[in-house]
């Protein structure tokens with residue numbers, strides 16, 4: 001299968017992130033993508049290609065125009081005020097405050113357009129966001145063109161980004177934009193399977209009222225895990241989307257025996273849905289040694305995930321999301337892909 005990778009991701013290298021009340025080195029860092037690409041090349045998965053360059057038209061099909069415009073201007077506005085380090089939100093329009101006024105100051109806009117302080121901007125961040133989106137759309141075009149599967153080696157990731165907000169290292173929801181592009185280019189029904197350790201709250205929000213895109217998430221229980229405020233079992237969709245959202249929250253310590261059972265159930269939902277194409281939000285922070293996560297999957301489990309997805313027998317787009325155990329990130333992510341190919 002082809003892998004799409006953009007060098008532009010290297011410019012998105014934050015100085016620090018806020019974790020446990022301290023500023024710590026970023027977990028979401030350039031070496032993640034480098035190690036996955038190296039593993040793709042090491043196993044001979046297929047060619048690693050630069051993506052085509054896409055406009056924001058496809059992104060605008062699921063993201064708010066004002067939000068996309070903000071992403072393009074954020075760093076310059078931040079730097080224009082004399083700031084040199086990571087642009088981070090500090091104030092949010094929570095309950096009791098107004099969010100009907102679109103702010104014009106960069107400090108207010110950072111909070112207005114984010115869910116947390118986990119999406120920091122650097123000078124090269126916007127170019128990385130666009131490169132990541134280019135990878136997702138170019139890989140989607142491959143799948144739409146008849147290829148059984150393609151891998152979008154996206155960085156920064158996207159599944160926490162909602163229609164009008166960033167967060168959790170995510171800015172544009174690559175998998176959601178790709179799913180919409182597939183809907184607009186021949187696929188009547190698209191299933192998104194999010195296997196990242198964290199609930200893809202942005203993906204759920206984007207498609208929650210829609211019945212043409214099924215969203216299945218297997219993730220850390222929001223009662224104890226980020227993003228905390230979405231991802232419960234009772235969230236099944238609304239309106240035309242009722243029944244087209246399925247959450248499988250699982251407790252700390254989950255191993256492949258129970259995680260795999262949830263995967264089987266989600267795949268059953270995808271089969272019953274009659275998806276024409278499957279988009280996989282491929283995060284590997286389910287790994288037992290992931291530094292910020294609490295599941296217990298082993299490297300031997302990832303090929304099993306790919307093999308189970310392959311049994312769906314549908315064209316499949318893999319979109320890279322999270323995973324922070326950098327020594328094994330390539331083995332684990334590419335293990336899903338070689339497992340999918342039956343290698």
Ligand SMILES: NCCCCCC(=O)NO
Nearest residue numbers: 118168196198226322323
């Ligand atoms: N700092 C909060 C944790 C961000 C989670 C990022 C991630 O891996 N999401 O899938």
Ligand SMILES: [Zn+2]
Nearest residue numbers: 196198285322
């Ligand atoms: Zn994650």
